[in-house]
Amino acid sequence: MTRYFTDKLAKYIVFISGFTSFIILLLIALFIFREGLPAFSEIGVFDFIFGGVWRPGIDQYGILAMIVGSIAVTIVSMIMAVPLGIACAILLAEVAPSKIRSILRPAVELLVGIPSVVYGLVGLVLLVPLISNIGGSGFSILTASIVLMVMVLPTIISISEDSIRAVPSSYREGALALGATKWQTIKGVVLPAAKSGIGAGIVLGMGRAIGETMAMIMVIGNSIAFPRFTFRCRAYTDRQHSTGNKLCYRHPRERALCYRCRALYFYITVKQRSYYLP
Amino acid sequence: MTIYNFNGQTCRGGKIKVNNLNFYYGSFQALRNINLDIPGCAITAIIGPSGCGKSSFLRLLNRMNDLIYGSRIEGTIELDGKNIFDKTVDVVDLRKNVGMVFQKPNPFPISIFDNIAFGPKQHGKKNKMELEEIVENSLKQAALWDEVKDKLGQSALALSGGQQQRLCIARVLSVEPEVILMDEPCSALDPMATLKIEDLMRTLAKNYTIIIVTHNMQQAARVSDTTAFFMMEPDRAGSLVEYGSTSEIFTNPKDKRTEDYITGRFG
Ligand SMILES: Nc1ncnc2c1ncn2[C@@H]1O[C@H](COP(=O)(O)OP(=O)(O)O)[C@@H](O)[C@H]1O
Numbered sequence: 218m219t220r221y222f223t224d225k226l227a228k229y230i231v232f233i234s235g236f237t238s239f240i241i242l243l244l245i246a247l248f249i250f251r252e253g254l255p256a257f258s259e260i261g262v263f264d265f266i267f268g269g270v271w272r273p274g275i276d277q278y279g280i281l282a283m284i285v286g287s288i289a290v291t292i293v294s295m296i297m298a299v300p301l302g303i304a305c306a307i308l309l310a311e312v313a314p315s316k317i318r319s320i321l322r323p324a325v326e327l328l329v330g331i332p333s334v335v336y337g338l339v340g341l342v343l344l345v346p347l348i349s350n351i352g353g354s355g356f357s358i359l360t361a362s363i364v365l366m367v368m369v370l371p372t373i374i375s376i377s378e379d380s381i382r383a384v385p386s387s388y389r390e391g392a393l394a395l396g397a398t399k400w401q402t403i404k405g406v407v408l409p410a411a412k413s414g415i416g417a418g419i420v421l422g423m424g425r426a427i428g429e430t431m432a433m434i435m436v437i438g439n440s441i442a443f444p445r446f447t448f449r450c451r452a453y454t455d456r457q458h459s460t461g462n463k464l465c466y467r468h469p470r471e472r473a474l475c476y477r478c479r480a481l482y483f484y485i486t487v488k489q490r491s492y493y494l495p
Numbered sequence: 496m497t498i499y500n501f502n503g504q505t506c507r508g509g510k511i512k513v514n515n516l517n518f519y520y521g522s523f524q525a526l527r528n529i530n531l532d533i534p535g536c537a538i539t540a541i542i543g544p545s546g547c548g549k550s551s552f553l554r555l556l557n558r559m560n561d562l563i564y565g566s567r568i569e570g571t572i573e574l575d576g577k578n579i580f581d582k583t584v585d586v587v588d589l590r591k592n593v594g595m596v597f598q599k600p601n602p603f604p605i606s607i608f609d610n611i612a613f614g615p616k617q618h619g620k621k622n623k624m625e626l627e628e629i630v631e632n633s634l635k636q637a638a639l640w641d642e643v644k645d646k647l648g649q650s651a652l653a654l655s656g657g658q659q660q661r662l663c664i665a666r667v668l669s670v671e672p673e674v675i676l677m678d679e680p681c682s683a684l685d686p687m688a689t690l691k692i693e694d695l696m697r698t699l700a701k702n703y704t705i706i707i708v709t710h711n712m713q714q715a716a717r718v719s720d721t722t723a724f725f726m727m728e729p730d731r732a733g734s735l736v737e738y739g740s741t742s743e744i745f746t747n748p749k750d751k752r753t754e755d756y757i758t759g760r761f762g
């Protein structure tokens with residue numbers, strides 16, 4: 218009898234916990250969309266998303282520059298982070314002797330725990346001057362992408378490594394027994410077998426890249442200009458508006474807009490995460 | 496080199512000669528003083544109780560044990576007269592020459608075609624036509640072609656267990672080995688699939704040297720030409736008790752322990 222009781226109890230506890238988190242998410246979504254709605258009706262979705270000029274003083278509310286900035290930074294950082302992350306995962310899972318791994322793996326995991334302000338600061342103090350040597354102010358998409366790359370690497374590395382490790386050793390033996398070299402085995406059998414896990418790692422990393430705020434504000438330059446995809450220009454992302462910054466809250470309309478940016482961002486994030494829900 | 500098989504026919508399968516072989520996992524001796532002459536183009540069965548080192552022995556023949564940290568070898572194993580542990584031997588070439596079929600079918604999680612083409616590709620065959628020919632030939636040799644010819648692009652994991660094992664055999668054949676090692680290849684299969692694999696082995700034995708580890712006495716008696724009986728010594732090191740033609744081992748064993756084992760008194 219008691220066995221059935223604990224079984225039921227466990228079921229309800231799990232159910233209630235799951236449901237609660239869902240409700241909280243729903244409430245957040247409702248709140249954001251309700252606060253943002255006035256702006257939708259006043260400016261219109263098209264002008265809002267595809268408008269190039271953000272100047273609340275003269276009633277111009279286009280967030281295109283910020284969206285483009287966000288996307289550019291995300292793409293550039295992923296282009297750098299994905300190959301590096303997968304290579305590192307291969308090193309940890311297949312190549313490195315256990316001694317080296319026992320040092321590297323905690324080091325990688327430690328990167329996750331560092332607050333983003335610290336990344337931003339390091340970027341600001343070290344990277345910005347370095348990149349300004351090439352040209353421009355140093356506050357640029359390139360700077361932001363490099364910082365972001367470092368931030369998403371641990372996610373990509375640890376998830377990819379786990380999925381590479383989960384590949385049955387019988388696959389490796391089969392390939393080696395056919396006379397494949399170690400690298401041929403990794404490339405031809407292990408990576409294809411682990412590709413869904415590696416894909417999940419990349420998507421999760423991208424989620425973090427799109428969602429990152431603090432470090433970005435610090436290294437991308439605080440201006441509202443169109444990024445020109447070169448390191449010379451200054452870029453600006455929706456993040457500044459979407460999450461706590463001085464620009465928000467000055468003006469009621471602007472505040473509503475901030476919420477709408479948030480609504481957009483929220484939508485992207487939820488969409489992203491839903492890829493790896495079952 | 497021309498090699499003659501059991502029945503005096505020419506044969507491309509390799510001959511193996513094992514001399515004073517000792518094998519250790521760290522300080523544990525798994526095999527002691529093995530001496531064995533394995534004929535080309537014949538099926539040699541290795542039987543013996545669990546843990547007597549049959550798998551370890553088989554994995555020495557294509558140096559899969561190289562991968563095990565702390566393992567150590569004494570003595571020599573000659574393939575067509577050349578010691579496979581010699582420094583000049585490229586282990587990748589050796590494994591291409593001495594293929595292996597595992598206990599649990601282990602097709603790669605890619606298409607049937609890519610499974611078979613994998614080996615040749617790694618050895619530098621890139622031409623698509625050539626690969627298609629190899630895939631077809633290998634599948635035909637493994638008696639699987641008719642069952643899969645219309646679904647070469649499908650995942651190999653969708654095949655039945657018996658089909659998967661024949662796919663693994665085809666995969667080994669694709670790199671044209673001389674010797675095929677099989678470690679209890681039928682233990683995960685039903686009787687029908689087992690019979691199919693045994694038929695296949697008999698056909699393949701015309702051109703390949705086959706060494707099979709099996710727990711199944713009837714299987715050893717049915718398919719093999721020669722049989723080696725391994726057993727553990729008191730310190731758990733495996734050693735060769737008796738080796739000879741299969742009919743002799745099964746009808747007229749010289750050693751009491753062999754007789755006890757094949758009549759099912761232990762093991
Ligand atoms: N990787 C290994 N490391 C250490 N000992 C091993 C390893 N593989 C097998 N052994 C030991 O070697 C002995 C022979 O094993 P194995 O060759 O698998 O026997 P069989 O195939 O005849 O059942 C056993 O005692 C086993 O515990």
Ligand SMILES: [Mg+2]
Nearest residue numbers: 549550551678
């Ligand atoms: Mg075994």
